Amino acid sequence: MNDGGAKPETLIRVAEIGGRGRSLVAAQSLRAGQVILRESPLLLYSAFPFLSSSVSPYCDHCFRLLASSAQQKCQSCSLVSFCSPNCFASHTPWLCESLRRLHQSSSSAFSDQPSDRQVQARFLLSAYNLAAASPSDFQLLLSLQGNGDSSSDSAAAGFLHSLLSAVCPPLPVSVSSELTAALLSKDKVNAFGLMEPFSVSNEKRSVRAYGIYPETSFFNHDCLPNACRFDYVDSASDGNTDIIIRMIHDVPEGREVCLSYFPVNMNYSSRQKRLLEDYGFKCDCDRCKVESSWSEGEEDENEVMEGMDDENEEEEMEDSECENEGEVFGNGVDDESSFPHAYFFVRYMCEKENCFGTLAPFPPKSYEASKVLECNVCGSVKEDEVGGNQ
Numbered sequence: 001m002n003d004g005g006a007k008p009e010t011l012i013r014v015a016e017i018g019g020r021g022r023s024l025v026a027a028q029s030l031r032a033g034q035v036i037l038r039e040s041p042l043l044l045y046s047a048f049p050f051l052s053s054s055v056s057p058y059c060d061h062c063f064r065l066l067a068s069s070a071q072q073k074c075q076s077c078s079l080v081s082f083c084s085p086n087c088f089a090s091h092t093p094w095l096c097e098s099l100r101r102l103h104q105s106s107s108s109a110f111s112d113q114p115s116d117r118q119v120q121a122r123f124l125l126s127a128y129n130l131a132a133a134s135p136s137d138f139q140l141l142l143s144l145q146g147n148g149d150s151s152s153d154s155a156a157a158g159f160l161h162s163l164l165s166a167v168c169p170p171l172p173v174s175v176s177s178e179l180t181a182a183l184l185s186k187d188k189v190n191a192f193g194l195m196e197p198f199s200v201s202n203e204k205r206s207v208r209a210y211g212i213y214p215e216t217s218f219f220n221h222d223c224l225p226n227a228c229r230f231d232y233v234d235s236a237s238d239g240n241t242d243i244i245i246r247m248i249h250d251v252p253e254g255r256e257v258c259l260s261y262f263p264v265n266m267n268y269s270s271r272q273k274r275l276l277e278d279y280g281f282k283c284d285c286d287r288c289k290v291e292s293s294w295s296e297g298e299e300d301e302n303e304v305m306e307g308m309d310d311e312n313e314e315e316e317m318e319d320s321e322c323e324n325e326g327e328v329f330g331n332g333v334d335d336e337s338s339f340p341h342a343y344f345f346v347r348y349m350c351e352k353e354n355c356f357g358t359l360a361p362f363p364p365k366s367y368e369a370s371k372v373l374e375c376n377v378c379g380s381v382k383e384d385e386v387g388g389n390q
């Protein structure tokens with residue numbers, strides 16, 4: 001995939017930003033559609049609980065949809081299937097036996113535990129397997145952010161440490177409840193979900209697998225991001241579990257590059273709740289500062305967006321608005337606090353039913369930016385009518 005000419009490592013750099021900590025900023029001017037990072041996962045694990053009523057339809061290594069004629073089921077544990085011999089080779093004897101024993105005890109062991117405890121167990125098995133296969137990668141995992149100091153984290157760590165120590169074969173690394181707690185905290189704040197295929201009839205997509213992507217985890221959150229992530233799990237021939245970070249619009253050198261950790265159409269209270277529960281912080285981005293002052297009656301985002309969209313359609317007809325768009329995206333003006341919400345929603349929100357994805361231009365193949373936008377959820381494309389008129 002064309003990234004516009006520069007290597008990703010020259011495009012972004014780590015910086016400390018007051019109040020936000022470690023961040024990724026543009027090391028040079030970045031262009032709309034430019035690929036600034038492509039990263040393979042440090043580890044992957046299934047999002048299906050052991051006691052799930054449905055069998056995972058995905059390869060347990062690369063998580064592609066399995067073709068019934070091509071899948072290769074493990075005959076030892078009978079719990080996982082793979083799409084090819086290469087993927088099957090990742091299923092180590094220790095992991096196979098651990099899955100088999102854990103599945104046998106899961107009915108009683110997890111009976112009084114929340115369902116996500118089973119998925120956490122899958123993560124720990126993958127992490128311990130990583131420690132045996134690549135100690136350096138395991139140390140990289142431990143170096144990621146995440147403290148695990150909450151009471152719920154401690155309770156989960158105590159339960160899972162006792163369970164895995166008692167049920168699994170001798171673990172490939174020396175473990176303790178403290179190490180288990182540390183690993184769970186890394187997973188909680190650094191894991192990215194690989195979603196199930198998009199379907200118009202499915203309003204709420206589920207996660208098929210989770211992955212740890214160390215470099216991608218450096219990106220901070222913003223409720224109006226300037227970059228978004230793409231993955232092509234079922235369509236890419238090689239590196240299908242890679243995450244690709246692509247710029248939504250132009251960003252000047254020195255500006256922080258941010259992702260949204262969830263669909264941008266969520267309302268203020270839902271975003272704040274999600275961020276506090278899942279990531280442990282309160283967002284005070286420019287969008288949240290504006291929306292925090294809205295009354296309860298206005299907080300339904302759909303109603304607000306409709307009103308703002310009507311106003312924006314009239315304003316876009318005026319030359320002054322077009323000039324302002326150029327300032328925000330093309331000329332590197334530092335003040336993004338005036339970035340219009342409606343403009344982002346109209347231009348960069350996918351219109352397909354039940355999608356809620358974000359649009360970004362295809363990577364530029366020349367000096368000019370692409371006039372075609374791609375959705376990072378459903379994969380649909382559309383002409384960038386606004387960009388084409390500039």
